[in-house]
Amino acid sequence: MSKPLLRARNLHKSYMMGREPLRVLKGASFDAEEGEFVVITGSSGSGKSTLLHVLGALDVPDRGTVEFDGRSLFDLADVARRRYRSHDVGFVFQFYHLLPECNVLENVLMARLVACSFWGWRQVRRQARHEAEELLERLGLSERLRHRPNELSGGERQRVAIARALINHPALLLADEPTGNLDTEVGRDILRLLTELNVAGQTIVMVTHDAKVAAHAHRYVRLSSGVIRKVESPADGRVSTGSAAKETIP
Amino acid sequence: MYKWFLASRYLYTKLIALFGVAAVTLCVAMVLVVLSVMGGFLDTVRSRSRGLHSEIVLEGGTLQGFPYYGEFGEHIQAEYPDLVDVTTPAIYTYAIFRVPATTWTKPARVLGVRLNDYVKVNDFQKGLHYDRYYPGTTRLGLQGIPVAGVVEPGTDAGRLPDAGTFRLPPDLEAANERWRLEETDPEAIRGFDVSPFQRAPFPYVTPAILGERVYSVDYGPPRYEGPEHYGVIVGCDLLNQRRDDGDFNRFLARGGDIALTLMPLSRTGTATGEPPIRVPLRYVDDSRTGIYEIDSLCVYVDFDMLQHKLAMDPQALVAGGHTPSRANQLLIGLKDGVDINAARDLIGQEWLRFYGSLLPEIHDVDALAMRNAEVYTWEDLQRPFIQAVEKEKVLVTFLFSLISMVAIVLIGCIFYMIVEKKTRDIGILKSLGASGRGVAGLFIVYAGAVGLVGTVLGTGLGATVVWYINDIQDFLAYLNPQLRVWSPDVYSFDKIPNVVKLPDALWIASLAVLSSIVGSLIPAWIAGRVWPVSALRYE
Numbered sequence: 001m002s003k004p005l006l007r008a009r010n011l012h013k014s015y016m017m018g019r020e021p022l023r024v025l026k027g028a029s030f031d032a033e034e035g036e037f038v039v040i041t042g043s044s045g046s047g048k049s050t051l052l053h054v055l056g057a058l059d060v061p062d063r064g065t066v067e068f069d070g071r072s073l074f075d076l077a078d079v080a081r082r083r084y085r086s087h088d089v090g091f092v093f094q095f096y097h098l099l100p101e102c103n104v105l106e107n108v109l110m111a112r113l114v115a116c117s118f119w120g121w122r123q124v125r126r127q128a129r130h131e132a133e134e135l136l137e138r139l140g141l142s143e144r145l146r147h148r149p150n151e152l153s154g155g156e157r158q159r160v161a162i163a164r165a166l167i168n169h170p171a172l173l174l175a176d177e178p179t180g181n182l183d184t185e186v187g188r189d190i191l192r193l194l195t196e197l198n199v200a201g202q203t204i205v206m207v208t209h210d211a212k213v214a215a216h217a218h219r220y221v222r223l224s225s226g227v228i229r230k231v232e233s234p235a236d237g238r239v240s241t242g243s244a245a246k247e248t249i250p
Numbered sequence: 251m252y253k254w255f256l257a258s259r260y261l262y263t264k265l266i267a268l269f270g271v272a273a274v275t276l277c278v279a280m281v282l283v284v285l286s287v288m289g290g291f292l293d294t295v296r297s298r299s300r301g302l303h304s305e306i307v308l309e310g311g312t313l314q315g316f317p318y319y320g321e322f323g324e325h326i327q328a329e330y331p332d333l334v335d336v337t338t339p340a341i342y343t344y345a346i347f348r349v350p351a352t353t354w355t356k357p358a359r360v361l362g363v364r365l366n367d368y369v370k371v372n373d374f375q376k377g378l379h380y381d382r383y384y385p386g387t388t389r390l391g392l393q394g395i396p397v398a399g400v401v402e403p404g405t406d407a408g409r410l411p412d413a414g415t416f417r418l419p420p421d422l423e424a425a426n427e428r429w430r431l432e433e434t435d436p437e438a439i440r441g442f443d444v445s446p447f448q449r450a451p452f453p454y455v456t457p458a459i460l461g462e463r464v465y466s467v468d469y470g471p472p473r474y475e476g477p478e479h480y481g482v483i484v485g486c487d488l489l490n491q492r493r494d495d496g497d498f499n500r501f502l503a504r505g506g507d508i509a510l511t512l513m514p515l516s517r518t519g520t521a522t523g524e525p526p527i528r529v530p531l532r533y534v535d536d537s538r539t540g541i542y543e544i545d546s547l548c549v550y551v552d553f554d555m556l557q558h559k560l561a562m563d564p565q566a567l568v569a570g571g572h573t574p575s576r577a578n579q580l581l582i583g584l585k586d587g588v589d590i591n592a593a594r595d596l597i598g599q600e601w602l603r604f605y606g607s608l609l610p611e612i613h614d615v616d617a618l619a620m621r622n623a624e625v626y627t628w629e630d631l632q633r634p635f636i637q638a639v640e641k642e643k644v645l646v647t648f649l650f651s652l653i654s655m656v657a658i659v660l661i662g663c664i665f666y667m668i669v670e671k672k673t674r675d676i677g678i679l680k681s682l683g684a685s686g687r688g689v690a691g692l693f694i695v696y697a698g699a700v701g702l703v704g705t706v707l708g709t710g711l712g713a714t715v716v717w718y719i720n721d722i723q724d725f726l727a728y729l730n731p732q733l734r735v736w737s738p739d740v741y742s743f744d745k746i747p748n749v750v751k752l753p754d755a756l757w758i759a760s761l762a763v764l765s766s767i768v769g770s771l772i773p774a775w776i777a778g779r780v781w782p783v784s785a786l787r788y789e
Contacts, residue, residue, distance in 0.1 A: 085682065
């Protein structure tokens with residue numbers, strides 16, 4: 001059995017809703033192996049996004065551990081955790097979350113800019129720009145480099161967000177409802193793109209409430225009431241490029 | 251790197267930032283205008299205060315004066331040839347100033363000076379009116395009344411000659427010719443030429459007229475007439491009428507009669523018992539230092555004449571011998587490049603030594619007068635006046651800077667709104683690995699950029715206002731005379747100071763950028779603390 005790239009154990013997370021605590025994660029555990037495409041499904045409010053945020057170190061669990069490549073994320077220093085967010089993981093959000101003042105190319109380069117110092121950027125900017133243009137060309141956006149987000153369609157925006165997530169060559173891509181804000185056809189294009197990326201070796205963990213999306217994954221897990229309830233293989237018998245996935249169901 | 255990139259991008263894409271820029275611009279312009287005008291005001295006061303004094307003044311401190319001033323002047327010139335350039339005594343007293351042809355009487359401060367030396371120790375000559383157009387003709391010695399006339403009277407009897415044919419006595423005409431040759435400003439010559447001779451029909455007194463050359467004129471030959479009297483230079487505001495444009499209406503023709511009534515004092519400072527002395531004088535010029543308090547009070551006469559009239563020259567003693575002559579000040583001009591404060595200290599010590607060396611021989615009254623005398627720099631003497639303006643400058647600058655603090659609060663409000671509006675962007679940046687400190691830095695850089703742009707614009711605006719402030723005032727006064735806020739009548743200066751000093755501009759610019767950054771600190775701190783998840787969920 002190969003070692004999981006991402007390993008989450010017994011995650012608990014609650015928020016205060018007024019004066020009452022709202023328990024969102026109640027001991028969720030989850031593994032993702034290298035090269036795997038895992039879909040996390042669940043109804044609205046089941047804690048999917050919270051789980052994804054914790055996995056991406058955007059949020060801190062009340063209890064439980066997340067290990068990435070054998071390192072416990074929440075035992076890391078703040079600097080190392082920021083490095084994890086900038087280098088090891090890429091995020092794709094439902095609402096794209098592009099910077100409206102920047103054009104397509106700049107939005108993609110932003111992930112690299114954040115990772116560079118003023119002087120460091122001067123050394124890598126030519127290479128970074130070349131990589132970004134190449135990536136955007138692969139995603140079919142070579143004609144849109146100078147366009148602002150408000151000049152793009154939903155599908156194009158999401159592809160820009162994917163390009164931004166990939167520019168630093170992260171080991172893990174976390175996608176939070178990437179098709180949730182797109183019509184069916186465009187959503188399908190995005191899923192096809194993610195599948196292609198996975199086939200090329202990109203590990204992807206995607207959250208969605210749409211069970212049909214799960215067909216694109218090696219497997220999907222179902223999150224219900226803050227715990228992983230069910231693990232299923234996709235109906236179309238898609239072949240994984242990675243190892244078989246395992247979850248611990250409490 | 252993203253901080254610089256995004257700050258520059260926000261700067262020209264966020265409309266709200268323009269309000270910050272506008273606030274900084276206006277504040278910088280306001281403070282720059284205030285500081286420049288007040289600074290210029292102070293500089294003008296300072297330079298004009300300097301105009302009447304030498305660098306170093308040995309000041310008697312009493313109206314009756316102190317003795318051995320001349321000996322001390324020669325002594326320090328001999329002892330310190332590298333330090334002392336020239337020394338000249340001065341007497342001051344108070345008198346009743348009167349224009350005999352009219353009923354005008356005014357109090358006046360009378361300064362007795364040796365004009366040739368006096369103009370070497372200060373800028374007095376620059377403020378003389380007639381001496382500019384007739385260089386070298388302003389003298390305080392005995393002289394008659396210059397009368398302009400026709401060169402060949404009676405050649406065309408019965409017909410009045412043209413104004414252009416009037417001529418002054420040859421020495422004045424020659425002096426005027428010298429000025430014409432040396433004057434580099436053709437406008438000045440043109441202005442002089444279009445100003446006709448002003449006739450002074452009634453004993454040298456004219457109606458209120460504006461004129462460069464107010465002389466008595468008739469159809470006789472150019473000449474000097476009337477009894478010879480000592481000359482007097484009169485403070486321009488004492489005799490003339492200042493107009494709104496800063497120029498003067500003159501009433502008295504050059505050479506007209508002036509009378510001073512003096513009260514001589516003995517060595518001990520008591521009145522001599524004689525009736526006050528009336529001294530007839532010739533008005534030879536008017537002096538303009540630019541300080542109303544001086545120009546409306548002071549008249550300048552010949553030192554030796556005044557010394558004699560005030561009985562400050564050697565007086566025979568009943569017991570035999572004479573009293574030493576007295577003066578109120580010894581003005582000491584220094585060589586170029588000498589440290590004025592060090593020179594004051596050195597000359598002060600020398601004065602004490604000189605006084606000590608004379609002590610065994612001199613009368614107690616003279617010793618007391620010498621002991622009272624002290625050495626000052628011109629700035630020491632003018633300090634009360636200059637300090638008042640300095641404090642005024644500091645106060646006004648402080649008040650306007652306080653008002654400018656509003657800009658800091660405004661920047662704070664604007665950036666708080668920007669941070670609120672950019673919460674999602676903050677979440678995005680943090681999801682990309684940006685630190686809280688980095689995000690805070692982004693808003694600080696942004697505020698610095700807003701401050702910098704506002705400062706550049708404000709400096710440009712402020713400098714333009716300062717440079718054209720007199721034109722602006724003229725325009726406002728044209729619209730409504732009540733809007734003329736800088737009246738030469740009140741401020742004594744003709745023009746509002748309109749020089750922007752680079753150090754002032756740099757100081758204000760630095761402070762403005764710093765203020766903008768300070769204003770953004772709290773919003774930046776808030777931005778840095780935003781939790782990425784809550785920022786991404788922010789609606």
